[in-house]
Amino acid sequence: MGSSEGLTEWVRRAARGETSAYSELYRRTRPMVARLVAGFAPLDPDEVEDVIQETFVRAFKALPRLKEAGAFEAWLLSIARNRARTRLERKASTRRLEDDVADPEPETVPHIPEALQLERDIEVVRRLIAELPEGEEKRTVQLFYIEGELSAREIAEKLGVGKSAVTMRLERFRSRIKRELLRRVLAGRWE
Amino acid sequence: MRHLDADAMSALARREPEAVAYFREHLARPCDTCEDFLATHAGPNLLDGQVDAALLAAGPVAQKAKEAPLDEVGFARVRRGMKGSRPDIRRWGLAAGAIAACLLAVVVVPRMRAEDPAVQAGTEWDGIKGPGGSIDLELAVVARGANGELRRLDPQSAVAESDVLLLRYHATEAGTALLFQQRAGQGPELLGRFPLEAGMHDLQGPQGLAGVSLEGESGPVTLWLVGSAGRQEPTPDTVREVLVGGSAARERSRLAVTRFDVSVRSGQNRR
Numbered sequence: 001m002g003s004s005e006g007l008t009e010w011v012r013r014a015a016r017g018e019t020s021a022y023s024e025l026y027r028r029t030r031p032m033v034a035r036l037v038a039g040f041a042p043l044d045p046d047e048v049e050d051v052i053q054e055t056f057v058r059a060f061k062a063l064p065r066l067k068e069a070g071a072f073e074a075w076l077l078s079i080a081r082n083r084a085r086t087r088l089e090r091k092a093s094t095r096r097l098e099d100d101v102a103d104p105e106p107e108t109v110p111h112i113p114e115a116l117q118l119e120r121d122i123e124v125v126r127r128l129i130a131e132l133p134e135g136e137e138k139r140t141v142q143l144f145y146i147e148g149e150l151s152a153r154e155i156a157e158k159l160g161v162g163k164s165a166v167t168m169r170l171e172r173f174r175s176r177i178k179r180e181l182l183r184r185v186l187a188g189r190w191e
Numbered sequence: 192m193r194h195l196d197a198d199a200m201s202a203l204a205r206r207e208p209e210a211v212a213y214f215r216e217h218l219a220r221p222c223d224t225c226e227d228f229l230a231t232h233a234g235p236n237l238l239d240g241q242v243d244a245a246l247l248a249a250g251p252v253a254q255k256a257k258e259a260p261l262d263e264v265g266f267a268r269v270r271r272g273m274k275g276s277r278p279d280i281r282r283w284g285l286a287a288g289a290i291a292a293c294l295l296a297v298v299v300v301p302r303m304r305a306e307d308p309a310v311q312a313g314t315e316w317d318g319i320k321g322p323g324g325s326i327d328l329e330l331a332v333v334a335r336g337a338n339g340e341l342r343r344l345d346p347q348s349a350v351a352e353s354d355v356l357l358l359r360y361h362a363t364e365a366g367t368a369l370l371f372q373q374r375a376g377q378g379p380e381l382l383g384r385f386p387l388e389a390g391m392h393d394l395q396g397p398q399g400l401a402g403v404s405l406e407g408e409s410g411p412v413t414l415w416l417v418g419s420a421g422r423q424e425p426t427p428d429t430v431r432e433v434l435v436g437g438s439a440a441r442e443r444s445r446l447a448v449t450r451f452d453v454s455v456r457s458g459q460n461r462r
């Protein structure tokens with residue numbers, strides 16, 4: 001399984017300039033980008049849509065320079081996260097307008113063995129959720145990442161907590177996953 | 192105790208064995224300091240994207256995405272956003288095509304008669320957007336002089352009767368193009384049918400680069416390159432109607448119509 005399955009050939013065709021390949025890539029990856037951006041509860045629906053659009057415009061413009069077609073999905077999601085964070089920080093006035101999180105350079109992205117580790121990564125996610133103590137954080141993470149239907153905004157509504165609080169919980173949990181995956185990288189899983 | 196910071200990250204990026212060994216152990220247990228750092232700093236490499244891919248794959252969205260319908264409105268917005276980014280064919284100049292033009296023999300396109308069966312081949316065109324979708328086409332022109340010298344032309348350039356015009360296009364899709372030439376006050380004449388490839392290419396037929404001879408011409412001459420996507424091929428008559436029908440007809444047709452005007456200097460090299 002894995003959503004990147006079959007994307008690689010479309011990435012190559014898009015790099016050759018085929019518009020139909022761009023539309024197929026958009027069709028298949030927009031739901032993921034939209035889901036990622038839906039975790040940033042303080043962004044209103046218009047801002048979410050802007051972030052999604054900006055993500056794809058940036059990614060598609062740079063796509064012909066992408067060194068590893070198989071890295072497309074991870075690269076696209078990195079761009080989406082950067083765009084959403086930049087937007088959020090500007091909204092909170094903690095980032096100046098001209099200041100920008102740099103996107104990963106398409107020329108230097110590393111090779112990622114396609115879907116090879118995804119099953120194990122999903123297991124890491126499930127295990128770390130299971131290990132969370134029962135409570136609001138666990139509920140939030142389950143609603144957003146496992147059930148995967150409600151946006152962070154809707155979860156805030158449902159649980160009766162602030163929008164920023166929901167996003168902070170999601171980010172805190174995500175940083176645990178990131179720590180665990182970084183540890184696995186250091187243990188040489190991609191070498 | 193050491194925690195992740197910018198120095199540690201660059202040591203890890205350089206794969207310094209001591210840093211790798213230390214953090215491999217340190218990160219095996221939850222650490223608020225390191226997790227805070229990771230949450231607020233991007234990277235290394237594509238780790239953020241891989242983390243999000245794993246998180247999304249734990250839910251239903253990745254599977255659902257496979258059958259997701261295309262969000263046409265969203266994609267149209269993205270395409271508009273990308274507009275400024277297309278390779279600028281006008282800046283193509285003499286770089287890529289010129290070398291090819293010197294090495295390859297240029298085959299001057301003979302004027303085709305409309306009833307030629309090779310020209311009448313396409314009949315499936317119904318003017319409606321099909322599975323091949325629509326196509327965008329841009330055109331650049333280089334003149335090869337009698338001495339073999341190449342020069343890039345701007346639209347409305349003056350050219351000599353002895354010049355041969357070479358065409359380079361940028362197409363967003365593979366497809367087919369019909370090339371027409373039109374003199375002032377006359378209808379467009381078909382020069383030929385050419386395959387289009389997606390991307391930037393020289394216009395060429397089976398024998399080589401297509402060159403348009405200006406011999407016997409004088410005054411304004413217009414070249415029309417009309418593209419259609421995929422296997423849909425309009426007949427030359429259909430295209431001719433679109434060309435003489437003005438911009439409204441062009442917009443309705445979903446054909447990609449590009450034109451390039453030159454002015455052939457009279458009184459030179461006249462025979």
Ligand SMILES: [Zn+2]
Nearest residue numbers: 194222224225
């Ligand atoms: Zn630490």
